[in-house]
Amino acid sequence: MGKTIAEKIFAAHRRDNPSGAHTVLDLDVVMCHEITTPIAINDLVERGLDKVFDPSKLKVVIDHVTPSKDSKTATQAKILRDWARRHKINDFFDVGSNGVCHALFPEKGFVRPGYTIIMGDSHTCTHGAFGAFAAGVGTTDLEVGILKGVCSFRLPETMKINIVGELPAGVYAKDVILYIIKELTVNGATDKVMEFVGPVVDAMSMESRMTLCNMAIEAGGTCGVCMPDQVTAEYLWPFIKDDYDSLAAAVADFATWHSDADARYCAELTFDVSNLVPQVTYGYKPDEVKDVGELDGTPVDQVYIGSCTNGRIExxxxxxxxxxxxxxxxxVRGILAPATPLVYATAMTEGIIQIFLEAGFCVTNPTCGACLGMSNGVLAEGEVCASTTNRNFNGRMGKGGMVHLMSPRSAAAVAVRGVICDHRTL
Amino acid sequence: MKKFSGSALLLDRSDINTDEIIPAKYLTENSKLALKPYILEDLKLDGFDPQRDPQKAEVIVTRANFGCGSSREHAVWVFEVNDINVVIAESFARIFRQNMFNCGMLAIELSAADIDSLFEMGPDLHIAVNLDKETVLAESATSQRTFAFTLNSFDKELVAAGGWLAYADKKY
Incomplete structure (x- = not known):
């Protein structure tokens, strides 16, 4: 019997099997940000366990609220900053060099096919786009990861999601994943790896694959994963060129992680996206998704473009x-938060920032900000936001606010029209 | 080990997410205790008052996919600091469930039919969990029922150890 990519990664990283049902994995990367890590640090200090298993495997960023907005967030940043310094963690990104973790860390080349990655952040599943097993965890798992370099998981079953057909013009990875979540529901992939395969995925850029994997958690998935290929190797090439003789050699090496043809899946689903239209959420759950036309004319107060889902240059x-x-x-208020300094700088060079400014957008620094209602565009009671983020939960972007999730192009069209509309009609 | 019994708070909805359990704006707190007043603050349910209803509860009974969304362990801590150490549901989101056991707390899964029965017995319900026998004893003013559940040995060891950090520090 063949193995799935997740099973191969588990087999290569297995430290322990404490119950048969659980596997304790050795970790390649532990990612940390200032919201969930400071409590872990404080607890480790209190227990007399202020150590890290390997500073080179820790990647640390201040991204959720940055620059700090008040004394509490300043304290969180300081705890993380002091800790990174104390333990000589070189890959630490502070004000000026920081950006949204799941956009910044791939950009820095910290992810490889076959890696095991955890972070105290549910959207860690994004990194599966590179063929890694990457999962969001709570603070206790993070503490153990920092201290021991291990994490326990139930061996997740894998759901194969075959995306076929031809993606129509104006329809993007965000529309595809919203449609898949609608079909699976918010509970449809709980405890499962979502393996995204098929010609549509093969043709996607790394940015699009990250958008796809980013929202695996919204269907309950442990991790989203794509097969690492030529596109992956080209993205990572500046970081791996000393490890391989040629790009082809890297691609061949990456292919060893691919799921075997006779691997076993708990479910195999096929989605033909040839007739897909732009998708938009309604309500307070990310599986409450409709074709854009069904929400046509819904007025909005704010448009937000950014986040780990859709704040990249593409x-x-x-x-x-x-x-x-x-x-x-x-x-209508428009807010753009480029996800990283490199995204920001590239957008400057390409004249994109100028376009946003001339349209009347406010351009903020790279940060998670309003996505989770912490800063830079929090909604007031009764306000409506067209957003490229990942969650439309009640209160997510501000108490009493309503969030409609959509693609960046759809959000831009809403900004211009002031109401939800099909961007293809503009 | 923590206390795994007491009066139940019944939350009759599936997919209750961690933003509803503890909104993100409170994630800037650096102590667990500071979260205490904000339990379930953004949960909108008919007849549910987040200021009043969690006060006397020590157990939560709810439907499917409880704790979905964010990885924030704050959603577990806010229960812990309110003396709620047990959540009984039809199913849990993975991260929330793991966070519960990682803190030495119980996330118990019962069938949809058993959860229906608990809701029918409510609202004034007392729950007692017997970890050795793997049973939930539910008592109302008029009836008493026992429900069986299963926990794997690792989850039990985490509860016995007082959580994953204590377990892992000893073993790895």
Whole structure:
């Protein structure tokens, strides 16, 4: 019997099997940010266990609220900063060099096919786009990861999600994943790895694959994963060129992680996206998704473009195509948060920032910000936001606010029209 | 070990997420105790008052996919600091479930039919968990029922050890 990519990664990292049902894995990377790590650090200090298993395997960023907005967030940042310094963690990103973790860390080349990665952040599943097993965990798992370099998981079953057909113009990875979540429901992939395969995935950029894997958690998935290939190798090439004689050699090596043809899946689903139209959420759950036309005319107060789902350069380019030469609709606020300094700088060079500014957008520094209602665009009671983020939970972007999730291009169209609309009609 | 019994708070909805259990704006707190007043603050359910209802509860009974969304362990700590150490549900989101056991607390899964029965017995329900026998004893003013559940040995060891950190520090 063949193995899935997740089973291969588990087999290569197995430290212990404490109950048969659980596997304790050795970790390649432990990622940390300032919201969930400081309590872990404080607890380790209190227990007299202020150690790290390997500083080179810790990747640390201040991203959720940055620069700090008040004394409490300043304290969180300071705890993380002092800890990184104390333990000589070189890969620490502070104000000026920081960005949204799941956009920044791939950009820095910290992810490889076959890696095991945890972070105290549910969207860690994003890194599965590189063929890694990457899972969000709580603070206790993070503490043990920091201290011992291990984490326990039930061996997850794998759901094979075959995406076929041809993605129509104006329909993106965000639309695909929203549609899949709608079909699976928010509980449909709980305790499962979501393996995204098929010609549509093969043709996707790394940015699009990250968008796809990013929202695996919204269907309950432990991890999203794509097969590492030529696209993966090209993205990672600046970081791996000393490890391989050629790109082809890297691609061949990556292929050893691919799921075997006779691997066993708990479910195999096929989605034909040839007739897919832009998707938008309604309600307070990410599986409450409709074709954009069904929400046509819904007024919004704010448009937010950014986050670990859709704050990368490809996303900004798509939005800028719509915004070029246009203005925000009267009464609509527009906020752009490029996900990383490199995204920001690239968007500057390409004239994209200028397009956003001329349209009337506020451009913020790279941060998670308003996605989880912490800063830079929190909604007031009764306000509505068209957002490229990942969660429309009640209160997510501000108490009493309503969030409609959509692609960057869809959000840009809403910014111009002031109401939810099909961007293809603009 | 923690206390695994007491009066139950019944939350009759599936997919209750961690943002509803503890909104993100409180994640800037650096102590677990500071979270205490904000338990279930953004949960909107008919007749549910987050200020009043969690006060006397020591057990939560709810439906499917409890604790979905964010990985924040704050959603477990806010229960812990309110003396709620047991959640009984039809199913849990993976991270929330693991966080419960990692803190030496119990996330118990019962069938949808058993959960229905608990809701029918409510609202004034007393729950006692017997970890050795793997049973939940539910008592109301008029009836008493026992429900069986299963826990694997690792989850039990985590509870006995007082959580994953104590377990892992000793073993790895």
């Amino acid at each position: 996303d900004l380019r798509q939005a800028a195509e719509v915004l070029k030469g246009c203005k925000l609709a009267p009464g």
